[in-house]
Amino acid sequence: MKYCCYCSATLVIRIPEDDNRERYVCPDCETIHYRNPRIVAGCLPVYEDQVLLCKRSIEPRYGYWTLPGGYMELDETTLQAAKRETLEEANARVDVQMLYTVINLPHVNQVYMMYLSRLTDLDFSAGDESSEVRLFSEEQIPWDELAFMTIRQTLICYFRDRAAGRFLLHTGDIIREGKNYSYREELTVDRD
Amino acid sequence: MKYCCYCSATLVIRIPEDDNRERYVCPDCETIHYRNPRIVAGCLPVYEDQVLLCKRSIEPRYGYWTLPGGYMELDETTLQAAKRETLEEANARVDVQMLYTVINLPHVNQVYMMYLSRLTDLDFSAGDESSEVRLFSEEQIPWDELAFMTIRQTLICYFRDRAAGRFLLHTGDIIREGKNYSYREELTVDRD
Numbered sequence: 001m002k003y004c005c006y007c008s009a010t011l012v013i014r015i016p017e018d019d020n021r022e023r024y025v026c027p028d029c030e031t032i033h034y035r036n037p038r039i040v041a042g043c044l045p046v047y048e049d050q051v052l053l054c055k056r057s058i059e060p061r062y063g064y065w066t067l068p069g070g071y072m073e074l075d076e077t078t079l080q081a082a083k084r085e086t087l088e089e090a091n092a093r094v095d096v097q098m099l100y101t102v103i104n105l106p107h108v109n110q111v112y113m114m115y116l117s118r119l120t121d122l123d124f125s126a127g128d129e130s131s132e133v134r135l136f137s138e139e140q141i142p143w144d145e146l147a148f149m150t151i152r153q154t155l156i157c158y159f160r161d162r163a164a165g166r167f168l169l170h171t172g173d174i175i176r177e178g179k180n181y182s183y184r185e186e187l188t189v190d191r192d
Numbered sequence: 193m194k195y196c197c198y199c200s201a202t203l204v205i206r207i208p209e210d211d212n213r214e215r216y217v218c219p220d221c222e223t224i225h226y227r228n229p230r231i232v233a234g235c236l237p238v239y240e241d242q243v244l245l246c247k248r249s250i251e252p253r254y255g256y257w258t259l260p261g262g263y264m265e266l267d268e269t270t271l272q273a274a275k276r277e278t279l280e281e282a283n284a285r286v287d288v289q290m291l292y293t294v295i296n297l298p299h300v301n302q303v304y305m306m307y308l309s310r311l312t313d314l315d316f317s318a319g320d321e322s323s324e325v326r327l328f329s330e331e332q333i334p335w336d337e338l339a340f341m342t343i344r345q346t347l348i349c350y351f352r353d354r355a356a357g358r359f360l361l362h363t364g365d366i367i368r369e370g371k372n373y374s375y376r377e378e379l380t381v382d383r384d
Contacts, residue, residue: 003200005193005225018250018320020280021265033197037264038228039303058210072229073213077296077365078303079378088212099363102291102305104269111231111270113294128210169361171291173269186271187290187307 006031037109041081042069044154045094047119050135051158054089056147057131064147067114067154068092070129082115090133092124099169101154103183107176112150116158116167149174153183198223229301233273234261236346237286239311242327243350246281248339249323256339259306259346260284262321274307282325284316291361293346295375299368304342308350308359341366345375 001024004011009028016023016032024033044067045052053065068089072081079096086092094117103112126133136142138159146152153172161167171186193216196203201220208215208224216225236259237244245257260281264273271288278284286309295304318325328334330351338344345364353359363378 001197003195003197005195005197005203008195008200011197020320034263035266036230037266039231071226072303074227074229074301075298077298077378078294079296079363079365080298099294099361102270102294104271106267106269106272109266111264128212169291171271173271186269187288 001033001035004029004031004033037104037106037111039072039078039081040069040110040112040150041072041078041085041115042067042112043082043086043094043096043115043117044100044158045086045090045092045117045119046158047122047135050137051141051155052090052092052119052124052133052135053142054126054130055132056129057126058129061147063131064145065142065151066147067151068127069112069114078113079115082113082117086117087127089127089130090124091127092133093120094118095120098167100167101150101157102169102171103150103153104173105150106173112154114150114154149181149183193225193227196221196223196225227301229296229298229303231264231270231273232261232302232304232342233264233270233277233307234259234304235274235278235286235288235307235309236292236350237278237282237284237309237311238350239314239327242329243333243347244282244284244311244316244325244327245334246318246322247324248321249318250321253339255323256337257334257343258339259343261304261306270305271307274305274309278309279319281319281322282316283319284325285312286310287312290359292359293342293349294361294363295342295345296365297342298365304346306342306346341373341375 004026007029011024068086070085096115096117100116101114157170196218199221203216260278262277288309292308293306349362
């Protein structure tokens, strides 16, 4: 970021009054340009004992499998974003059951919010960003060809919870240490 | 938004290739300037039968009571953001127990994420954005002097759950219709 998007003046970096961290500030119009993490909303669509995955036809991770999801837009709710992405990427309709995973990726400033949902019919197909959409049983999941760790972790939680006979909200973080990434479960409370 | 923050060219509004909605696009450097909702993270700190509230010493809602919370910053997780805000606004330390309310405000493009937590000690005090910080029992809650509907709704959920003897994640939306705002519960599933 270099120029003010409102007046085109060259920005300076300084700590604004009543703040405690450096921001991009416009010396002319005095706008403080905050930057914040973004929400990725999506669904884990289930049909009987299978889950729906999409093969990505765009970068990053072209050709790898993912759950339908994408950036939450202005003027919508996280649930609306999750259902919209599911329709756009898989032409699939779902009944959403619960917010299921909330996973932070602080190294890329994203927060994933994935909703557990039931596929309402089998009339799905590849959307704009997918080359293929299909159902997988647990044994068929292409674990080595999943696009993102958030998707892998959401599927791990799902099959583990399904085996245990109850579904809990899972919150956690994917943390980068050097070249390695690990999942750190945060607060999942089993209330049983 | 009028100018490109990377090259200062005047932006145009158009639908980028492979997209389905209008964006601010730079005709010179071709950057697409996405805009997305922001996360407000905070805590509901509990001590015995009381909850901690902060009296705001800043606008908006100067002089009204709120739970500690604020915009999630880059390079942190939602939980870290909630604990940081609790420390900054109330000089208070908490043991966080669970993600408790997730409330969308699509008319202002915010998503509140409030964590239920236990106050670890009574050594709290007004932080930079508060004029007073104190504990309230249910009977003492200043319902008519609360700063935001998200705070009101989180407290309503808390006292209702406490009476019922179990705490569930609550997800919902605050929707504006004309001049009125209403809370719409989304998906709270009682698994008992």
